[in-house]
Amino acid sequence: MVTNQAIEYAMNLEYMAAFGAANSALLLDESCGCAKLTLAFISSSDVEWGSRAKKLSEINVADLSDEEKAWYEYMSASSEEQAALDKSLMSDFPKSPLLNYLATSMRDFNSFKDFSEKFPMYSSSAYNMISYGYMNGSYGEMNADEAMKYVKMSQNMHDGPNSYDSMGEHYASLGDYESAFDVQLKAIDYGVFASPYRTKAQLYYAKINQKDVSKKIMENQEAMQEAILSGDYESYKTFEHPEIQVSTGDSNLSPFYIFTKEDVTKDNVLIWNSFELSEMKTYFSPDMKTAVITFVADGDYTIKASNESVPYATRASATWTNTANGWKILHSSFAPRRGRNGLPE
Secondary structure, three states: OHHHHHHHHHHOOOHHHHHHHHHHHHHHOOOOHHHHHHHHHOOOOOOOOOOHHHHHHOOOHHHOOHHHHHHHHHHHOOHHHHHHHHHHHHHHOOOOHHHHHHOOEOOEOHHHHHHHHHOHHHOHHHHHHHHHHHHOOOOOOOOHHHHHHHHHHHHHHOOOOHHHHHHHHHHHHOOOHHHHHHHHHHHHOOOOOOOOOHHHHHHHHHHHOHHHHHHHHHHHHHHHHHHHHOOOHHHHHHHOOOOOOEEEEOOOOOOOEEEOHHHHHOOOOEEEEEEEEEEEEEEEOOOOOEEEEEEEEEEEEEEOOOOEEEEEEEEEEEEEEEEOOEEEEEEEEEEEOOOOOOOOO
8 A cells, every 4th residue: 555655656757645655555565566666666767877777687577477577577678679679568467557658648648538537546647747738728729727627637636846846837828827836836835845846936035026036136236336336245245155156347348257356346437426227127937047137327437547428328137047046246347338338448
């Protein structure tokens, strides 16, 4: 019973739960070959770093049932060999939900429907995949209602987080990030610490609060610029990350360089009379982890050596990245607007 639960977790892509259940089965019976096969299944088959081959080699094949031996051979085969085994598994083991499910493929979403019709009592994962088929148009036009129906069927059959994660993705693809966030929290609730579902929850939350996030980054840009102009490194370093080298391009169009503490605190040859940022716009990467701000900067400065006053007008961009310590500066670049002045050479 415990091993069957481990397999159900594995087929529903809940590998950490499968790991726990399979090891629980081995506590009850250390010779349980099927539990060992489950642990091999959720391991990587990459020969460079994966442990699947090692785990398979430690299994006594002679003690396995015919069904278990077929699963063992399937995991031992190359991807090309597995493709050839798909049909033979279904014909040789027509009553095995496990081996028939191995033969399903996202290359043919109808294979999940065929499986669910043949094994309705074991179809939680198949229903989840069918929901994706309706969302991605594999069954014709995208049908969100059918997708939600099937993912709910998956939830009703199996008590686990993956189907809630799937439902969150469906809501997100429809632009409903509030519903996506609410559902994603249900996935996280199955195991809060280091949950693999936390990243998407953070993404959906950022999407919901995009205007506030954008406003915060703009405020950071203005505060950072003020700290640079005043030579206040203590204020500037709050926008730095210890593992990031900030690259910068000045408006005198000299080569890019790494901006450091010395650049903030050095004796400036200019006296800034005014400096103002405007027309700020923020653009986010799809994962909301990176933001680019575009803006214009206007002002005027006096060159100390000549006491000459120069009007300043540039267009600029700055790249910020969202770290565990908050939004930090990554890169900035300034260039004089057409027919206007930036910094002196």
